[in-house]
Amino acid sequence: MEKSGDERIGDSFPYKVVDCSREKRFGVVASSLQEFIDKACEKLGITGSVKVVLEQDGTEVDEEEYFNTLERNTSLMILAGNEKWVQQGRNLRVPGDEVDGGRGLGRLLNRLHDDLSHVSLLGGCELELLSDMDPDSLTDIIPDKAFLDQLKEASGRFLSDKRQAQEALDLLKLYHTATVMQEDIAKKNRVSQ
Structure with missing residues (x-):
């Protein structure tokens, strides 16, 4: 698929970049x-070797020719070190845990x-995962279904x-910017008078 000229900004195209937790998202x-890699790493504060994948399905983007076929505003994920692509809302990677069909939640749930x-200290991605979990499917990790139901509700x-x-906060930033x-x-009007 060739990109049309109206999508071009100079010789460049717009893309979305997201980190592996999907908590940071930039244009x-x-x-x-x-x-793209240089700018994305700068925005995300990532150094070292990285891999670029499609956020939607984890397809690796490692060739210039393939990158050039992507549509404008395609969402790409930057993976640093040994980070792996995970389907959104699917699994939570907890250090020291293996992620296997949601069982990587075991350490976090325990x-x-x-x-x-500690639920109040979790990030948005973790809270979203917990609020979307199926308590019935996790009773082999935590047998207390009432706790799992309460955790799901509290996370939500x-x-x-x-x-x-x-x-x-976003509204306050807009208000501050407008005020400034x-x-x-x-000031310009006073100076010009």
């Missing part, structure tokens, strides 16, 4: 695979079972609160 404009207050509440807080712009305009 990048690049004209080559290497330029830690939360010991102290449920914390995830919702976290999203609302992020939206409030208005002050700058007012």
Whole structure:
């Protein structure tokens, strides 16, 4: 599939880049695979050797020719070191755990079972995973189904609160930017009078 001229920004095209946890997402404009990698790593704060894959299905993008066939705004994931692509909402990678059909949650579930207050410290990806989990399928890890039901509900509440807080922060940033712009305009108007 050839890219049409109206999608071009100079000699570059826009892409989306995401880290393996899917918590950081940025836009990048690049004209080559290497330029994309350089800009994406800078935005994500990643150094060293990386692999580029399609976020949707984990297909590796390692050739310039294939990169040039991608449509604009394609979402690409940067994997650093020994990170692996995981289907969104599917499995949570916990250091020291093997991820095998959701059983990688075992260590996390056990830690939360010991102290449920740790749920408030989890990131959005982990909270989303817990709020989407099926408690019935995890009773072999934690036999206490009531706990799993409560954990699912609490995770959903914390995830919702976290999203609302992020939206409030985004609105405050917009308000601050607008205020600064208005002050700058007012200063320019005073100077020009």
